[in-house]
Amino acid sequence: MRSKIKICLFGTPTLLMAICFSLVMLFTSCSGGDYIGEVNVYSHRHYPVDQEIFSKFTEETGIKVNVVSASADELITKLEIEGSRSPADILITVDAGRLEKAKQANLLQPILSEKLAQRVPSEFMDKDKQWFAFTYRARAIAYSIERVKPEEVKDYEDLALPLFNDRVVMRSSEHTYNQSLVASILAHSGPDETMNWCRGLTENFSRAPRGNDRDQLKAVAAGQGDITICNTYYVAKLAESAQAAEREVVNKVRILFPNQDNRGTHINISGAGLTRYAPNKDHAILLLEYLLSDEVQTKFSVENHEYPVIDGIELSPWLQEWGEFKIDTLPLFKLGKYNEEAVRIVDQCGWM
Ligand SMILES: [Fe+2]
Incomplete structure (x- = not known):
């Protein structure tokens, strides 16, 4: 009798567990089985x-x-x-x-x-x-409304001018966005001009490269630099941010599509x-x-x-609102073709 009870007591939870397991399996197979x-x-x-x-x-x-x-x-x-x-x-x-x-x-x-x-x-x-x-995506120039006049900048090349000494903030050259931008300049202008541009740009940095595209926009808004290069959608994302401080950044910067009178903006x-x-x-x-x-x-x-x-x-x-702009029509595979040389140039320039 005692052993019977024991079996019953042992059997009941086992049965319950079995039912639970079956339900779990049923649920899993229902959700997984839909695929x-x-x-x-x-x-x-x-x-x-x-x-x-x-x-x-x-x-x-x-x-x-x-x-x-x-x-x-x-x-x-x-x-x-x-x-x-x-x-x-x-x-x-x-x-x-x-x-x-x-x-x-x-x-x-x-x-x-x-x-x-x-x-x-x-x-x-x-x-x-x-x-x-x-x-x-368009890689645009973003500048401080307060400290840069629109007529002072038109092309990526302008960021290497002495006018912008100690005023440029940039993301690291380790990121593909910047490597492909340099590759595009290399494909159009050759290694010597690209090297000169890269040297001028790097000498104009107001701080060592760090952070992502949004951080460069924030740095310009905060006065840690006056001008940068970023993908345009990050401006829109900051404008839609849940944080007021991020939304405020957008009121302090403007973007422009570079190189409209020549090869077009790098995409x-x-x-x-x-x-x-x-x-x-x-x-x-x-x-x-x-x-x-x-x-x-x-x-x-x-x-x-x-x-x-x-x-x-x-x-x-x-x-x-940003409207149409002239796109650099460089065949996209060339961004890959020139990547290695672009990386060598940014390394030599000291663009970390
Ligand atoms: Fe991105």
Whole structure:
């Protein structure tokens, strides 16, 4: 009898546990079972809007999006180490130079999609269709309204003039945004002019490079420098900040699109490539096509203030206010081609 009771007492919680376990499994399989597959994304992007876009894609297709975030260089090294065993399907970067680097390292493959071929303008598509841009960004000059007169500055080259001695703040040259800017100058003007510009610019620094693009804008607003170079969407992001001090920064700086009377303003891209061993290739292509949909292109523009690559997409009020500008039409792969030499030049100039 005693042993029977023992068995019953032992049996009841076991049964309860079994029921609980079954419920958990049922719940898990319901939520997990909704997925018809997955796609693995290695991404250097760091914007909240991306997660919204991936969630919406999952909702519409049933394909789960798994994201690994790191810098493009780290992700490229990861792809190299993983080789054919890599789970990655898509590489997303914020720099054409890094996508070109991945292509040259044989880490990508052609994206066979009629939709993409039709949607993406040729200047935003790699000639072998291994990567493409889904947005582009302008690297503009931002200056203090109080301490710089608009007529004093027109081109990137002006930041190296003695006029701006001890007045320039810049992000580190280790970041791809600046490396690609220097690569573009190198492609247009050659190594000697680029070296001279870089030396002049570096001599004009009012402080050692540190922080991101937003920090440079804040430094100009705070009087730690008078002028800088930054991607335009960071101005809009500061204007929309929840912090009053960040919103105030925007009242103290103006942006201008450089080199409008000559080669145009340097642009870079946010783009994606299909990895060479993509295990979920079909799902990956669906996601890449989704990034080019009107809906997602509008999101990139309206919520993240990036320029859509598709014509006729609604622009954010900030993009509308800044208006049209002349773009440097240097083929984007050259940002990769000249990267190594650009890095050598900034190192020699002492731009840390
Ligand atoms: Fe950025």
